[in-house]
Amino acid sequence: MSPYEDLIIDHWRNPRNKGTLPDPDVDVTEANVPCGDVLRLQLKVRNGVAEDVRFDGRGCAISMASASLLTEMIKGKRLEELWEMREEELLDALGGVIKPRLKCALLPYRTLRKALEALGVRGRGRA
Numbered sequence: 001m002s003p004y005e006d007l008i009i010d011h012w013r014n015p016r017n018k019g020t021l022p023d024p025d026v027d028v029t030e031a032n033v034p035c036g037d038v039l040r041l042q043l044k045v046r047n048g049v050a051e052d053v054r055f056d057g058r059g060c061a062i063s064m065a066s067a068s069l070l071t072e073m074i075k076g077k078r079l080e081e082l083w084e085m086r087e088e089e090l091l092d093a094l095g096g097v098i099k100p101r102l103k104c105a106l107l108p109y110r111t112l113r114k115a116l117e118a119l120g121v122r123g124r125g126r127a
C-alpha cells in the first residue's frame with residue numbers, strides 16, 4: 001500500500017475534527033447528488049481566522065477521509081487564504097490516487113466554498 005493510501009485509510013478510520021460545534025459561525029451541508037453522500041461543515045471564526053472546524057456526514061471512505069484531511073488544512077487559516085485554496089491542494093494532499101473518485105474527494109472542497117460564500121468571503125481583502 002502506498003503512503004497515500006495509508007493516509008486515506010487512517011483519516012477514514014480515525015477522522016479528525018469530526019462532530020459538531022456548539023456555536024458555529026457557519027453551518028453548511030452539501031451533497032453529492034448521484035450517490036446521496038452528505039457532508040456537513042461548521043466553522044468558528046475569530047478575527048477572520050478559522051479558529052475551529054468540525055465535519056459530520058455520511059459518505060464513502062474517500063469523501064470522509066478527504067473531509068477529515070481538509071479540516072486539518074482549514075484550522076488556523078485566514079478565510080481569504082481558504083478562498084484562494086485550489087482544488088489541487090486538497091487532491092495533492094490526498095496523493096492524487098483518487099483520480100477516478102474526483103467527485104468524492106472534492107465534496108469537502110465544495111462544502112468549504114459554500115461555507116465561505118455563506119460568510120461573505122469572495123476573495124482577497126473581503127471577509
Ligand code: FES
Nearest residue numbers: 035037060063104
Ligand atoms: Fe458518494 Fe463517494 S460515493 S461521495
